[in-house]
Amino acid sequence: MKLAYFSGCKIPFYMKDYDLSFKVVMQQLGVELVELPFNCCGYPARNENFEIPILSSIKNLAIAQQQGLDMITPCKCCFGQFKHAQFWYKTNPELKAKVDDLLASENLTWEGQTQVKHLLSFLTHDIGLERIQKQISKKLPPKKVVVQYGCHALRPFSITGFDNPFAPKIFEQLLSLTGVQVVDWSKSTECCGNPILNDNLDLSLKILQNKFNTAKKAGAEYICTACTHCQMQYEMVKSDNTINDQNLTTLLFTQILGAALGVPLQKLSESGQLPINLFQEN
Amino acid sequence: MFKLFFYTSCIIFIFGLALQLYRFRKEDRFLNPAKKSRSGLSGVSLFLNTLFQVKLFKAGKIRWMIHFLLLVSFLYLLIVHGFYSVTANLLFADYQPTLNPFQALRNATGFLVLAGCLTLFIRRQLSLRMNKDKQIRRKGLGTVILILAVIASGFLLEASKIISEPIFMEMVEEYSDLDGEEDLDDLKLYWKDNYSVFFQKQIETSPEQIENGEALNEAYCLYCHSPIKSAAVSKPLARIITTAGSWLNSNRLDKSLYWLHYGLCLIVLICLPFSRLSHLLLIPFTSSRKYLTVEDHKNDLVSINAITLHACTNCGFCSQVCSVYPNFQVHQNPDILPHAKIESIKALLKNPSSIDLLQLNVGNDACTLCHKCTDICPSGIDLQSLWTVLDKKLAQMGMVDNSRLISEMPLSGWMSKNFNIYPKKQPNWLPTEPISTDHLTSNLADRIESFEKCIQCTVCSNVCPIVDYDSNNIDMSPHQIMNLLRLGKKHLATGTRMVWSCLTCYACQENCPQEIQVTDILLELRNEGSVKADIIQKNRLTEKADQ
Numbered sequence: 140m141k142l143a144y145f146s147g148c149k150i151p152f153y154m155k156d157y158d159l160s161f162k163v164v165m166q167q168l169g170v171e172l173v174e175l176p177f178n179c180c181g182y183p184a185r186n187e188n189f190e191i192p193i194l195s196s197i198k199n200l201a202i203a204q205q206q207g208l209d210m211i212t213p214c215k216c217c218f219g220q221f222k223h224a225q226f227w228y229k230t231n232p233e234l235k236a237k238v239d240d241l242l243a244s245e246n247l248t249w250e251g252q253t254q255v256k257h258l259l260s261f262l263t264h265d266i267g268l269e270r271i272q273k274q275i276s277k278k279l280p281p282k283k284v285v286v287q288y289g290c291h292a293l294r295p296f297s298i299t300g301f302d303n304p305f306a307p308k309i310f311e312q313l314l315s316l317t318g319v320q321v322v323d324w325s326k327s328t329e330c331c332g333n334p335i336l337n338d339n340l341d342l343s344l345k346i347l348q349n350k351f352n353t354a355k356k357a358g359a360e361y362i363c364t365a366c367t368h369c370q371m372q373y374e375m376v377k378s379d380n381t382i383n384d385q386n387l388t389t390l391l392f393t394q395i396l397g398a399a400l401g402v403p404l405q406k407l408s409e410s411g412q413l414p415i416n417l418f419q420e421n
Numbered sequence: 422m423f424k425l426f427f428y429t430s431c432i433i434f435i436f437g438l439a440l441q442l443y444r445f446r447k448e449d450r451f452l453n454p455a456k457k458s459r460s461g462l463s464g465v466s467l468f469l470n471t472l473f474q475v476k477l478f479k480a481g482k483i484r485w486m487i488h489f490l491l492l493v494s495f496l497y498l499l500i501v502h503g504f505y506s507v508t509a510n511l512l513f514a515d516y517q518p519t520l521n522p523f524q525a526l527r528n529a530t531g532f533l534v535l536a537g538c539l540t541l542f543i544r545r546q547l548s549l550r551m552n553k554d555k556q557i558r559r560k561g562l563g564t565v566i567l568i569l570a571v572i573a574s575g576f577l578l579e580a581s582k583i584i585s586e587p588i589f590m591e592m593v594e595e596y597s598d599l600d601g602e603e604d605l606d607d608l609k610l611y612w613k614d615n616y617s618v619f620f621q622k623q624i625e626t627s628p629e630q631i632e633n634g635e636a637l638n639e640a641y642c643l644y645c646h647s648p649i650k651s652a653a654v655s656k657p658l659a660r661i662i663t664t665a666g667s668w669l670n671s672n673r674l675d676k677s678l679y680w681l682h683y684g685l686c687l688i689v690l691i692c693l694p695f696s697r698l699s700h701l702l703l704i705p706f707t708s709s710r711k712y713l714t715v716e717d718h719k720n721d722l723v724s725i726n727a728i729t730l731h732a733c734t735n736c737g738f739c740s741q742v743c744s745v746y747p748n749f750q751v752h753q754n755p756d757i758l759p760h761a762k763i764e765s766i767k768a769l770l771k772n773p774s775s776i777d778l779l780q781l782n783v784g785n786d787a788c789t790l791c792h793k794c795t796d797i798c799p800s801g802i803d804l805q806s807l808w809t810v811l812d813k814k815l816a817q818m819g820m821v822d823n824s825r826l827i828s829e830m831p832l833s834g835w836m837s838k839n840f841n842i843y844p845k846k847q848p849n850w851l852p853t854e855p856i857s858t859d860h861l862t863s864n865l866a867d868r869i870e871s872f873e874k875c876i877q878c879t880v881c882s883n884v885c886p887i888v889d890y891d892s893n894n895i896d897m898s899p900h901q902i903m904n905l906l907r908l909g910k911k912h913l914a915t916g917t918r919m920v921w922s923c924l925t926c927y928a929c930q931e932n933c934p935q936e937i938q939v940t941d942i943l944l945e946l947r948n949e950g951s952v953k954a955d956i957i958q959k960n961r962l963t964e965k966a967d968q
Contacts, residue, residue, distance in 0.1 A: 148744050148791035152805070153715055179744040179789050185925070185944060187823075187951045188751065189862045195747040227863065234861050241750050294927035295940075304931050330886050330926035338824035339922055342891050349890070378719045 140265070142256070143203040144172040145212040148179050149367045157367060160393035160407040161213045161258065167274065167400045168266055172211070175202050180212075182220035182291070189227075194238050196224030201242055201249040209254040211261055213393065215366035218257040219291025222299045225251075257292050258393070259365050260301055263309045271316055276401035278318035280420045284395075285324035285359040286310040287350075287373070289366035293328060304328070314363060314392065317399035319417070324357040326350055331364075333372035347372055348382055355385040361417055365392040388414045423683075430687040437694035442728075448770040449727035452810055459724060460710040460803060467709035470801060476708070477799035480738045491537030494530035495568075502527055503686065521647035527579075528653045535572045538565050545735075560735045560764065561697030568698075571685045577662075578678040579655035584619040584663050586670045597641040607634040608641075616649045617659050619666030700800065703732035708801040718790075723809045727770070730807065732800040733763050739794035739804060748787045751860070756784025759794045759804055766811060773818070774966065779958050782820040785811055823954035824921045832896065835916030840956050862949070865942045866911055872942065874935040875903040881929035881939050887922045895919055899929045899939050906942070915950035923947070 144165075150158050165172055181195030200221070203210045212218050228235050229251070242248060262271060288307055296304040307328065311321045332346030350373075354362055364370045373389035376382045394407045398418050405411040469475045474492070478485040500508050501523065509516035516523065542565050582588055589612060599605050610626060611634030612618045649656050662669060669675075693699055707729040717723055739759035740746065748757050755761040756777075762784055768776045788808050795805040827835065865871040882888050882898035897905070897919045905914040914920060920943050929939040 148789035152790070152792035153718070155715070176742070178746055179748075179791070181747065183789050184745070184748055184787065186947055188748075188860060189945065189948055190860050191748050191751045194751055195745075198747055231861070231864075237861065241747075244750075290924070290926035290928070294931040295938075296931065330924045330928075332886075332924065334924045334926075335922060338822060339828075342887070342894075342922065345890050346886060374719075378721070 140169065141171040141173060141208060142211045142261075143175050143177075143206060143208040145177055145180070145199065145203075145210050145214075145217060145255075146174075147212060147214045147217045147367055148183075149371065150214070153371065154367055155409045156407070157213055157370065157391050157393065159409060160391055160397050160402075163402050163406050164393045164397045164400065165211075167397070167402065168262075168271070170211075170266075173206065173208060175206060175208075177202060180214075180217040180220045181224065182216045185220075190234065190237065192220060193224045193227055193234060194241055196221050197228055197238050197249050198242060198245075198247060200225075200253040200255070201247040204249055204253045205247070209256065211256045211258065213258040213365065214368065215257060215289030215292035216368050218255060218301075219299055221255040225255075226298045257301065257365075259292075259309050259313060262313055268312060268316065271313070271396075275316060275318075275399045277399055279395070279399055279418055281318060281320040282361060282417050283322050283359050284314060284319045284361045284363050285322055285354050285357055286314060286327055287331060287362060287364045287366070287369045288328045289364070289369050290328075290330050292366070310363075310365065310392070314395065317395050319361075319395065322358050324354055324359065326353045331369045331372040333368040336372065336375075343372075344375065344379065344382060347375060351376075351383065351385045351387055354387055359387060361414070362387055362389040363392050363395060364389060388417070390414070390417070426683075426687060430690050433691045434693060437691065441694045441699070441731075445728040445731065448730075451770060452727050452814060453724045454810070454813055460713055460726070460806075462709050463711045464709065466711070466801065467705055470708035471705040474799065476797075476801055480797050480799050484736075487537055487540060490533050494533040494537070497526065497530045498534065517645045519646050521651050524647050525651040525653065528576075528651070528655060531572050531575060532654050535569065535576075538569050538572075541565055542569075564692070564697040567685065567689055567692065567696075571682065571689060574678060574682040574685055576654050576658055578675060578682045579652065580658035580662055581669055581675040581678050583617050583649065583652070583655060583659040584666050584669065585673075585675050586618060586620050587673060588675065589618050589620075592642075596645075597637075599637070599641075604633070604637060606630070608637045610634050611638050612642075616646070617656060617663065619663050619670060621667055621670070697734060700732055700734050703728065704800050707732040710801070710803065712795060712803045713806045718805070718809065723806045725803060725806045725810045729800075729802050730763060730767060730770075732802055733760070734800060735760055735764075736799060738797045738799060742793045742797050744789050744791040744793055745787045752787070754780055754784045754787075756781045757787045758784075759808075762811075763802075763804070763807070766807070778815065778818065778820060779955065779962055781811075782815045783955065785815065786822070820958070823951050823958075826954050826957065827916055827921050827950060828918055830916070832913065832916055836913060838953075838957060840953055863938075863941050863945045865938055866906060866914075866945045866949070872903050872906050872937055875900070875907065875937055876935060877904060878934060880932050880934060884928040884932045886924060886926060886928065887919065891922060895922065899943065902943065902946070903937065903939065911946070911949075915946045915953060919943070920946045920950060 144162075146158060162172060177199045179195050180199065181192030184191040184195065200210070210221070212221075228238060239248070256265065288310060292299055292301045293304050293307060296302075301307070302309045305328075314321050326349070329350075330346065331350065332343040336343040350362075362373060364373065370389065370391055376384040390413070394413060395417070397407045398404060398413075404413050404415075404418065407413060474485060474489060477488060501512070502518070505516060505518065518524065518527070542562065545562065589609070593599060593605065593608070597608075599608065606624050607630045609618070609620055610624050610630055613620055613624070614631075615638075689698065693701075710726065710729065713723055737760045740761070743749075743758055745757055749755070756765050762781070765776050765781050765784075769778075769781065785808055790805055790808065792805050795803055798804055821829075877900055879898075879900045881903075882900045885899055888895060888898045895918055897914075897917045899919065902914050902917065902919055905911070905917075923940070923943045925940055925944060927940045930937070930941065933939055
């Protein structure tokens with residue numbers, strides 16, 4: 140299987156771990172990734188303007204279509220943005236005409252076939268739980284983990300079609316395959332606070348602090364994310380010492396899955412520093 | 422005379438260099454915060470990028486080839502031809518400018534520099550689709566024109582020397598011991614036919630004379646003169662100007678052209694610290710610096726050496742890969758694109774009142790810090806750090822983000838703002854009216870059908886994390902915003918903290934029993950408020966400038 144890999148803006152510089160671990164997991168599962176000259180998905184521009192994010196997304200889809208490829212992204216904000224853009228592009232003819240004009244100025248067109256997949260929905264629906272189960276070579280100890288779902292993939296369901304927005308389960312299902320014990324968490328589907336990190340730092344960190352507190356209460360030892368922005372938000376603890384992380388470590392889903400697929404830990408992180416306890420019986 | 426000019430130019434050059442370094446230092450202090458981490462040095466990068474331009478090679482193979490040929494040719498001309506009096510004896514035992522390979526190489530390298538500069542000139546004018554700003558199109562062209570003039574005058578000089586009878590006579594006197602007029606005529610004849618010299622007087626031809634001329638040439642000239650056809654550019658040029666040969670020779674135009682050629686070279690030297698040619702010195706320096714790491718960025722310890730900014734050659738690779746190029750396509754704000762933004766920053770460093778600060782701030786805010794421009798920059802400038810430093814600097818200069826501006830402004834202030842006292846000369850990226858008709862919107866907040874079904878059940882507000890976490894600061898909750906719209910108070914709604922604190926998590930929209938697109942409406946209101954906030958900032962800046 141061959142897919143265009145949409146990394147988004149933050150992964151190549153700020154989240155190299157996600158890039159590494161995502162690629163190695165895809166390699167393990169026999170998925171070939173193609174990197175194309177994509178631009179931003181458009182999500183950050185949604186605050187200022189309605190047209191820019193739509194143009195940005197559709198342009199990326201057109202670039203993927205040129206190669207005849209569907210697209211996969213490990214970021215939920217990018218994923219949600221692509222769905223959002225497709226919705227408005229198809230609903231608003233005036234907008235479509237304007238976007239098509241701008242695409243034509245760069246010899247691009249989009250005919251609407253390109254499918255966008257998020258890492259989690261791709262693994263669940265395209266690869267299949269059974270196949271992943273078979274490939275798990277190193278079952279992890281049953282440490283308690285909570286999952287952070289990520290808003291922009293989950294809602295609005297009518298546009299993203301990701302999973303049941305009130306009681307989603309695909310993240311838990313996938314994570315359980317690795318052997319860890321996924322525990323219920325009341326804040327699992329609530330926002331991480333990252334979208335207002337720049338504009339309203341205090342409030343953003345207040346939301347984050349509550350995340351750590353409630354996760355601890357739920358009995359978790361680890362938090363697992365599958366979104367660039369969620370992970371960046373949780374990693375704020377590394378540069379902001381006002382936050383109490385309640386001794387919880389946040390990991391990327393691809394790092395946990397990668398370890399269960401038998402990938403050596405140093406191939407899942409640039410620094411090679413992963414919380415070893417998660418992967419060993421103690 | 423010759424040496425006097427040369428040393429004077431050298432002194433001016435050194436003085437200019439010192440002046441520039443002083444300026445860069447001042448800029449450096451202006452730009453950088455007190456708390457910072459400096460980039461480390463990398464000798465490997467300095468070596469590879471200076472000698473082989475590896476960064477340019479990664480960015481574009483064809484442009485690398487053109488640039489490499491241009492640079493190698495330029496350096497050859499500078500070292501072997503320009504400084505032959507110093508280098509010739511060191512490098513070659515028997516250097517003569519009229520012997521091959523030097524004659525052929527001089528013509529070939531001159532041609533390559535000429536062709537390379539012309540390519541650059543034409544490319545700048547035609548192909549860069551984002552070079553809408555005429556000022557950027559002109560950047561560095563003075564240098565290109567100067568180099569073109571140097572090369573053109575050099576070729577003309579060589580051609581004029583080829584056809585010169587006076588020079589021929591001088592050489593005969595110095596290097597031969599011809600005794601009779603007849604021998605001289607024979608040699609002239611040979612040189613007229615084989616070396617394209619223009620002689621005033623017609624000479625009769627006979628086969629013996631040609632034979633004798635060839636013998637004399639072999640005896641006196643050949644050891645210093647390779648066949649003239651190896652001067653691949655100058656020889657055809659000589660054929661063209663030979664039509665005016667008698668006038669050129671009698672006026673000794675070769676002498677004037679010599680001083681012109683030499684003078685132009687000195688002007689290049691004098692201008693070097695101030696022109697784009699300074700990239701010859703600045704790129705090696707810039708390449709030797711490592712990029713700041715992601716840790717430096719995450720820990721907010723970012724600085725940029727101001728000297729490195731000036732290594733920019735406006736090649737435009739950064740803007741070609743820019744992640745937010747679509748933002749520029751829609752917004753038309755040139756300061757979104759890195760290659761234009763860096764010019765605005767240089768202008769800002771020279772004179773802060775000369776640029777549109779709001780345009781620069783809005784442009785810089787579009788950046789997603791994806792590091793692509795930094796990765797591709799052939800000069801090795803740490804652009805990502807520059808954008809980060811700029812963001813801080815602009816904040817320090819009083820520029821505020823729209824969300825901050827609005828959250829600090831009481832709603833009564835927002836309501837009493839006049840959005841019409843507009844600066845007369847507006848930049849074209851700012852919409853002409855506060856309620857923008859220039860750009861499309863999701864068109865929900867103005868259409869009654871999109872919110873009239875609201876029954877004020879408050880589910881949206883009950884699921885909203887902002888209402889939950891920020892109840893002390895929030896002025897309205899989502900269901901109240903919907904009510905404001907029903908009351909026709911859209912303008913008021915665009916200035917509420919609720920609209921500007923929204924996380925866009927879509928919890929309200931997903932839970933609304935009436936299927937109202939609550940989040941999309943909030944976003945649309947924020948978009949409109951953003952345009953208004955830009956106008957407020959623009960008016961503030963105009964007022965400040967008027968005072």
